[in-house]
Every structure is written in C-alpha cells, then in structure tokens.
Amino acid sequence: MSKSDRGSAMRILDMTTFVALARHRHFGRAAEELHTTQPAISIRLAAIEQEFGCKLMHRTGRAFSLTSEGERVLATFRSILANYEGLKRELSDHSDLGAKVVRIGAIDSVSSTWMTPLVEDLHSAFPTLKIELTIEGTKHLIEGLNRGEFDVIFAVDPAIGDSFRSFTACVLQMTWAGSPKIIDPDRIYTVDDLAGMPIITFPKDTPPYRMIAPYFQDEQVLASKLTSSNSLYSIVNLLIDGFGVGAIPTVTIKRELKLGLLHQINVSKRFPAMPIIGSYNSASEVELVRRVVEQARLNAARFCASVDPNMAWLN
Template sequence: MRILDMMTFVTLARHRHFGRAAQELHLTQPAISIRLAAIEQEFGCKLMHRTGRDFSLTPAGERVLETFHLVLENYNLLKQELVNDPAMRNKVVRIGAMDSVSATWLTPFVEDLHQSNPTLKIELTIEGTKNLIDGMNRNEFDIIFAVDPAIGDNFRSFTSCTLQMGWVGSARLIDPDRNYSVDELARMPIITFPKDTPPYRMIAPYFQDEQVLASKLTSCNSLYSIINLLVDGYGVGAIPTVTIKRELKMGILHQINVSKRFPPMPIIGSYQAAGETTLIKRVVEQARLSAARFCATVEPSMAWVD
C-alpha cells in the first residue's frame, strides 16, 4: 500500500467529507472514492459507513486509522532524517533498465525512491541488456536491471524478480482454443528480441533446430513494438505475460496453448559495489521491496520473487 493511500484515508477520516478531503489533497471526489475502495478491498472489509449526511468509521476503520497515523508519523520522521542525512543530500543515482522492467515495476520503484529520499536526484535510462552492461563497464550507471548480470570485481548482482514468458498471438493468426505442438509453432512467423539477448538465445534450444527458424524470425529491440506487431497479427512471440495483462484481458492477444513451456526470464539487478555504498545499499533494498510489492499485485504465475 502506498503512502498516498494512507494519507488519503487519514484526510478523509479527519474531514468526514469527500469534497473537503479532495480539495485538501488536490484530487477529484471520484479519485478519493477509488482509493477508499482499493484500501477496503485490500483489507477485505468495510472501513467507512455513509448514510445520507452521516459519515462514520467502522470498528475496523478505527483500527486502520490508528495504524495509519503511526505509519505516517514514522514515515515523516524518517523522511526528515533522510533530508538531513549527508549521505543522501543532493546525491544522484543513475539507473538503467530494460523495457520489460519499465512496463512492470519501474514506476513504483522510482516513486518509492522519491518518497523515501526526497532530495535524491534520479537519472533514468531505458536500454537493452547489452547496452546497459556496456554502460556499467563504462561507469555510466550505478545500478541496472537487465536479463544478464554485469560481470566484474566492482559489480554485485541479485535477482529482483522473475517474469514468466508465454507464447502469445492475435486471433487473426492463432486459435486460442487449440493446443499447438512445438513443430506447429515453428511453422509460424516468430517475432523475438534481438540477437545475443537471452530470450533470443532460448529460441533455438526451444525448437531444437535453428535452421528451420532462419527464415521465420523477425527480431526487434523494443518490447512495445513487439507487442504492436503481435496485436497486428504479424507473428507469434514469447514475451513476459505480465507486460500484456491489458491486451490479454481485452482479448486483443491470447496465450497460445503449447506442449512445451518457454523458460521464465529472471530480471537481474547489477550495481556498483564501490563508491556511494550507503546510497547504493538503500537503492538496492528499495528495488527489492518495489519488485516484491509489484509481484504481490499480479497473478503468481506471471511474476514472482524467489
């Protein structure tokens, strides 16, 4: 749960009025209602009663309000400490990430960093794995999130999360209700990530015959472009299914039932072990937390933390 959600609940409980709470928070009343509904859904119970002009907290709401007050008080104390912490003041962290991370938990990660370290400056770059690792070797990044680790005495690595890869395609090209063999899949046009990337390197072993695929592969360095090509029916592809939750829900894309599952894709964080150790340790810890929180919001089969 975000600090903003807790602040919204506390403000609403104080005013006992959606309009005044929205005015203080510079939000619309529907936005306040949506946040309250999300909080109640997370706790699995009703927190506020509204009957006409009467507005009251349920017993559960009173307990939540008390806890939120304590959390926000500790948060504000921590925030003030960090503002005055020389290790964090006017520091810059250079983050590189592949677009599979950008499409999943990068935004809440950056938001969490800003909330916990208000004076921290963030330089964000979205690139492919090869360019990210090359940048680490040139000392252009403090931390990167890619499919391969940066190797060297000055680097440390960890698995932030793992994304399930799934074969998907448009109904223009595939039958969502049919089970496909590996041979049948191999006869289709295939859209994949660039050569020398881990997903590309998985293709040949998956089909066990690289020559068969030579004329059927189209590679692309942009996840978003791959998704658009899949939606338009130019081919099928194995991509992180969590990145196309919306397309799957809308029926624009469908998971292909195949006899052989495509291997999952770990997202590896690599960081500079020397230099601003206090800063980097905090960034690494926040990355772990943000990735774990994201995984907790999606189907466990799509993304997980080991």
C-alpha cells in the first residue's frame, strides 16, 4: 500500500493494526487476528512510522517494545477506536436518519483536510443520507447558517445566536511560506522583512485577514503590496508562482513543502494558530445534526492523530 493510497488522514485499519501489534507484540499473531499477512502488517507499520516521522516500535531479535512516541500513539489510537466503535453502535440504532438531508458548509482548509473522510463515514453509516456540501468563506457560511441554509458549518469564527452551538473541532498551525524563487530558507525574516514583500492573503474582513493586520500593526509596519483571494487553491498557486509570501495552514501545503515547490519561512515572530470552529443550529433535525457533529469531532481527531502534532491538534 503506497502512501498515496492512504489519503491525507490515517485509516481506521491502520490504527487497528497498530493496536493489535502492540497488544500481541508479535507480527504473526497480529496478522492472524486481522486475517491478513505478516508482510501486510509490516507495510502498515512502516507507513504509520513514515507518517509520524519517527520510530514507534523497537524490534531486536524476538524482543519487541514500544518507543515513548509509540506509547503516545497507542493511547491516542485506542481512544479514537473506542469512540469510533461507540459511535458505530449508536448510529446503527438510528438508521432511520439515513433518509434525511444534511447541509454542511466548510472553509477550504477543512475541505482539503478531513472533510472527505467525514463525508465517506457519514455515507457509510447512513447509506441513504443525502449530503449537500458547500465550500465558502467564514462570513458567507455564518450568514447562510443564520438564514437556515446550513445545518452545520466549519469556519474560523463561531455563529452567534440563542439556538446556535459552537465547538472547536481542531486547531491548525499557520506558517509563512513562499516560493524558493523569492525566499531564502536559511534566512530568518523579521516582521519588517515580510512587510517589504508582496503579501498574499484572504479577502479583507475575513478572519485570516484579521489575523494578518495585527501581525504587522503590532510592529507599526504595513505590507507594501497585498493581493487577496477567497480561494485557498488560488493562494497556494500564487505562492508557488512566486507572486508573494503568505501565512497559510501548514497541513494544507504538506505536499508542496515536500516537493520543494514552497518553503517554510523562518520568522522572528510566529503567526498565531487558526482554530476551526464548528457551529450548528440545535433547533433543526436535532438527532441527525448531533450525529454529524459527533462524526466530525471523530474525523478531526483522526486527522490530527495522522499528521505532525505541530501542524494540527485538538483544543
């Protein structure tokens, strides 16, 4: 199984494999339990260790033990699997919910990370559930929720209202990035240095833009040239083409960083992390919305467990 087959978020099968291997401390017995082969177990373990970028198990002859990192991963995987199994049992008791429609809105940063696994898991739990997914900016999502156009949204700001409930699904680390055409990866850039470069960001009055302005105003400097776009995809392409630098969620440019299309900029002042806030109307289709929220929390947790903990984490 190649990493490209695995997708951006770690699968339940991978977590189950790691837990079984940690329990048996034996590749053969773990393979028997999971009805697979020892080479398959080895490949999955190697893929998990590659995902985290560290060794999770020590194997010396017949001796078999977890590293300290492996102990942390095991505890997290056990918690996620327990929640997953509990949710499956609960959902099986509410199969009648599958005939309904759920309207989900999300920002680009969610659609490019854990939204696809969420949709897949909802369809798996409710085969007849109709999902209407809209990708928009935070402002439009909140306005749509207020107008009754969405049941659940995932944005950067919470929706405010008596019937609205909000929660932090996860937190994404932001990083300054730019093309190797215009930045020196070995240099440490000050706020003044960045202010003298073209800046690419999201439109004015959006939460990411509101995070950009204080970053410079705190130092009483302003960007000399600013380009905005409401599309994460467009911003990434502009960065790759060398039109400027920008602060962007690190997990959304993992591939570009790995390929060298973009470089993280070493800065003297870090950019604040960006929370992903889920909001929903607790007065509409209460049971279905609650199930969607529970599944979203689980998918966000699974995603955070599958990436570098410095890139995304639970609040």
